[in-house]
Amino acid sequence: xxxxxxxxxxxxxxxxxxVILLLVITVPLLTHASVPVPITPTTLTLxxxxxxxxxxxxxxxxxxxxxxxxxxxxxxxxxxTQHLFLRPLKILFVxxxxxxxxxxxxxxxxxxxxxxxxxxxxxxxxxIPNTATLIGMPSNIPxxxxxxxxxxxxxxxxxxxxxxxIKLASLVITFDDDSSAAYSYIQYWEGQYKIPVAVGTTATLxxxxxxxxxSGQVVGVLFSVRAAAEYSTLVYQQYDCxxxxxxxxxxxxxxxxxxxLIVVMVVFANVAYFIGRRTSRGSNRT
Amino acid sequence: xxxxxxxxxxxIFCLGFFYAIVYYIAVPGIVNLQAVSDQLLAYITAVLTAAxxxxxxxLTRVHWINIKRKRATWRYSVILLLCLYSMLVVSVIxxxxxxxxxxxxxxxxxxxxxxxxxxxxxxxxxxxxxxxIFSLLAFFIASAAYRAFKVRSLESTILLVxxxxxxxGQAPISDLIWPGFSVIxxxxxxxxxxxxxxxxxxxxxxxxxxxxxxxLIRYPW
Numbered sequence: 001x002x003x004x005x006x007x008x009x010x011x012x013x014x015x016x017x018x019v020i021l022l023l024v025i026t027v028p029l030l031t032h033a034s035v036p037v038p039i040t041p042t043t044l045t046l047x048x049x050x051x052x053x054x055x056x057x058x059x060x061x062x063x064x065x066x067x068x069x070x071x072x073x074x075x076x077x078x079x080x081t082q083h084l085f086l087r088p089l090k091i092l093f094v095x096x097x098x099x100x101x102x103x104x105x106x107x108x109x110x111x112x113x114x115x116x117x118x119x120x121x122x123x124x125x126x127x128i129p130n131t132a133t134l135i136g137m138p139s140n141i142p143x144x145x146x147x148x149x150x151x152x153x154x155x156x157x158x159x160x161x162x163x164x165x166i167k168l169a170s171l172v173i174t175f176d177d178d179s180s181a182a183y184s185y186i187q188y189w190e191g192q193y194k195i196p197v198a199v200g201t202t203a204t205l206x207x208x209x210x211x212x213x214x215s216g217q218v219v220g221v222l223f224s225v226r227a228a229a230e231y232s233t234l235v236y237q238q239y240d241c242x243x244x245x246x247x248x249x250x251x252x253x254x255x256x257x258x259x260x261l262i263v264v265m266v267v268f269a270n271v272a273y274f275i276g277r278r279t280s281r282g283s284n285r286t
Numbered sequence: 287x288x289x290x291x292x293x294x295x296x297x298i299f300c301l302g303f304f305y306a307i308v309y310y311i312a313v314p315g316i317v318n319l320q321a322v323s324d325q326l327l328a329y330i331t332a333v334l335t336a337a338x339x340x341x342x343x344x345l346t347r348v349h350w351i352n353i354k355r356k357r358a359t360w361r362y363s364v365i366l367l368l369c370l371y372s373m374l375v376v377s378v379i380x381x382x383x384x385x386x387x388x389x390x391x392x393x394x395x396x397x398x399x400x401x402x403x404x405x406x407x408x409x410x411x412x413x414x415x416x417x418x419i420f421s422l423l424a425f426f427i428a429s430a431a432y433r434a435f436k437v438r439s440l441e442s443t444i445l446l447v448x449x450x451x452x453x454x455g456q457a458p459i460s461d462l463i464w465p466g467f468s469v470i471x472x473x474x475x476x477x478x479x480x481x482x483x484x485x486x487x488x489x490x491x492x493x494x495x496x497x498x499x500x501x502l503i504r505y506p507w
Contacts, residue, residue, distance in 0.1 A: 014429040037458045067413040068420035101382030132327035151387035256459035
């Protein structure tokens, strides 16, 4: 009966649920508790794909998320970018979201760029304003993005002289908060030019990319901040660095605790529901 | 249909058909169709960029009238216009969208002054406000899961069990409890989820094709 009363009061006033959730999230964050993160296949395949890219391959990183999902996608972007900088690769940064160029600059300020030089090994080409530009870039970058975010003519950058068209890219990674960017890359770059695509996205959207992952159209799917923690572990195992760079690993206990809390609450609500139903049936019989 | 509408429709049809040909068929010949396509796409970029300016002008007009006529929400309009134009000014001076990053026209001292303001507005205010609002979703999900996830029928039971197993598998700590949670989560995502998502994808793709063809030929007439 007590279970039933508690369940009813929680249903009518969810503030207790909010307080419990707040505690469950903040206490692990404040205490810096940590937990080992098992590596999922969707993260591992992307890591291995990048690890196996030949020297001087071109990788395009697309920042396609808004500021609202920075806690979820920014750690992914940081650690994947760091991995790219640790390897002898060329990197171009673009964005299909207008927040992307600024967030890409923030990521570039965070990672250790080693001995890589701007314009030679990497460049921030900025915002791709529309589908027309996206369709045109595989055949000619300077025509569609004439200036980089620093105001340099892209045609004069050594990296663009080496790779004047996106069709020469070996991988495009999109950090996408609404699926549209990933589908655009799959439609226009992967479909026509066979450029492999990888997706880093939020936990709610990631299952939607599994058909594309199964078919091989997407070479890796990063699930939320957890994938960033997994990726950090993989980079740490290989290069002995960067475990705490993205900050994702320190959120894993909070993530686990909040997930477990939701499971416990759903089970509790169902137990209360069954007790309530049995009680009402009993009272109907009498 | 007027003559003007008919002319417009013919242009839409020809351009749509032209892009379909260039996309699917490589036509060798005197005219490089891909180059023509690229040039047209560059024009589209210019037109769409102008559309952004129209958006800003429209927003300003609507909210300026709100303020002028002192409508009920005129104070919000003031805040909106202040935020819009202050962010616009610092963004065009000091951001990845800066008009003159190499300081050809705008003095370097102005750019140096504006950069910390832009960084503060963007990283300390915009990012934090938007992230906070999005984070509220966690509380609503917790509350909604508690209220709605009930074992009422066979279908809801399957949904509940699958949902709970994926939530458990997604929690990194679950592997310490039982490693099978991860295996089950991966299986649910790789098979039942993929099958369902494929159905949705194919349905949506067919819908897009039908809509595109209808738009090209302007059906119904």
